[in-house]
Amino acid sequence: MTANSEYLNELQQQGDFLTLSRNNEWHLAPSAFTLSNGTTVTIHDTGVIEFQPKCATTIDVVLSSAIHGNETAPIEICDELIKRIILGDLQLAQRVLFIFGNPQSINIDKRFVEENLNRLFNGHHTVEGVKMNNERTRAAKLEQYVSDFYQRGGQQRERCHYDLHTAIRGSKNDKFAVYPFLHGKPWKKSQLQFLLSCGVNTVLMMKSPATTFSYYSSFVHGADSFTVELGQVKPFGENDMSRFAKTKATLIALISQKEVIYEEFDASDFELFAVHRSINRTEHDFSFPFSDDAENFTGFSKGDLLAKDGQTCYYADVEGEAIIFPNADVALGQRALLTVIPLQLTDNII
Ligand SMILES: O=C(O)CCC(=O)N[C@@H](CCC(=O)O)C(=O)O
Numbered sequence: 001m002t003a004n005s006e007y008l009n010e011l012q013q014q015g016d017f018l019t020l021s022r023n024n025e026w027h028l029a030p031s032a033f034t035l036s037n038g039t040t041v042t043i044h045d046t047g048v049i050e051f052q053p054k055c056a057t058t059i060d061v062v063l064s065s066a067i068h069g070n071e072t073a074p075i076e077i078c079d080e081l082i083k084r085i086i087l088g089d090l091q092l093a094q095r096v097l098f099i100f101g102n103p104q105s106i107n108i109d110k111r112f113v114e115e116n117l118n119r120l121f122n123g124h125h126t127v128e129g130v131k132m133n134n135e136r137t138r139a140a141k142l143e144q145y146v147s148d149f150y151q152r153g154g155q156q157r158e159r160c161h162y163d164l165h166t167a168i169r170g171s172k173n174d175k176f177a178v179y180p181f182l183h184g185k186p187w188k189k190s191q192l193q194f195l196l197s198c199g200v201n202t203v204l205m206m207k208s209p210a211t212t213f214s215y216y217s218s219f220v221h222g223a224d225s226f227t228v229e230l231g232q233v234k235p236f237g238e239n240d241m242s243r244f245a246k247t248k249a250t251l252i253a254l255i256s257q258k259e260v261i262y263e264e265f266d267a268s269d270f271e272l273f274a275v276h277r278s279i280n281r282t283e284h285d286f287s288f289p290f291s292d293d294a295e296n297f298t299g300f301s302k303g304d305l306l307a308k309d310g311q312t313c314y315y316a317d318v319e320g321e322a323i324i325f326p327n328a329d330v331a332l333g334q335r336a337l338l339t340v341i342p343l344q345l346t347d348n349i350i
């Protein structure tokens with residue numbers, strides 16, 4: 001019996017692709033099988049499973065989680081959806097690629113093993129003179145799996161990628177999304193309505209390129225792509241999954257319905273922010289003046305100290321400038337803080 005068929009039988013019986021991936025941290029031999037409802041299931045690698053229903057489809061959906069292994073709630077959501085699909089409890093109407101990004105980081109309950117996977121996309125995994133590691137190799141593979149998935153779907157199709165995370169700190173706005181920089185292309189009301197249906201009414205509009213997974217799918221493949229922060233980091237078993245009911249229901253509708261009708265767009269339903277600046281840590285001596293329990297979206301008065309990087313002090317230069325993702329422990333050269341200011345939607349949205 002080949003290794004593939006060994007794992008296939010158990011996967012078909014139990015649908016537990018998460019455990020299979022955690023037991024094969026960096027590699028799993030590809031394999032495939034067909035469900036009784038005609039859906040083709042293709043395991044491309046550890047943490048990478050594709051579902052192709054028999055019916056005609058219109059949207060190519062990528063749902064990623066565990067890009068950071070300690071962000072467990074999105075992993076639990078995707079684990080449940082995969083099980084329900086394989087066990088025949090959820091019939092798909094769209095093509096779906098699920099990705100558990102970093103199985104080893106799940107197993108050690110850490111954000112990453114050697115390097116933050118979500119800073120290695122858009123080609124940043126392979127840099128001349130920089131030694132490869134498992135995360136860099138994985139980022140290159142995940143890019144290829146997403147690229148192949150969209151290419152197999154063909155051009156002129158709707159493409160979306162929701163990279164599901166949870167935040168290290170609490171947030172004044174429990175759920176929020178990062179809208180990758182679109183290089184002048186218009187934002188989409190339909191995507192904001194999808195996010196609102198997920199329980200996400202707060203969106204940060206990025207204003208520069210990034211090396212994140214969501215930016216890669218947006219910029220390289222033209223996907224409607226977001227990093228979606230669904231709550232706060234918690235260990236497995238400590239998530240209050242009722243807080244994710246709207247998200248799960250909306251994802252189920254997205255992948256199991258031919259079309260989803262969202263409510264009419266109303267700008268007043270949203271809190272939109274423009275990313276004002278990104279502060280990188282360049283010195284070992286890096287600190288924030290606020291406490292570790294200061295929440296995302298905490299606003300500061302103009303002139304308040306925001307961060308100290310060695311001898312460099314950063315001060316709020318807009319009244320109400322708010323902090324997002326403060327993290328003084330990032331590697332040198334990486335983003336330690338984003339700040340945002342409220343954005344009034346004017347034009348450039350369709
Ligand atoms: O809470 C934090 O400090 C980080 C939470 C998280 O992992 N956020 C993503 C955001 C990615 C983006 O900017 O689109 C990350 O930092 O990778």
Ligand SMILES: [Zn+2]
Binds near residue numbers: 071166
């Ligand atoms: Zn994350």
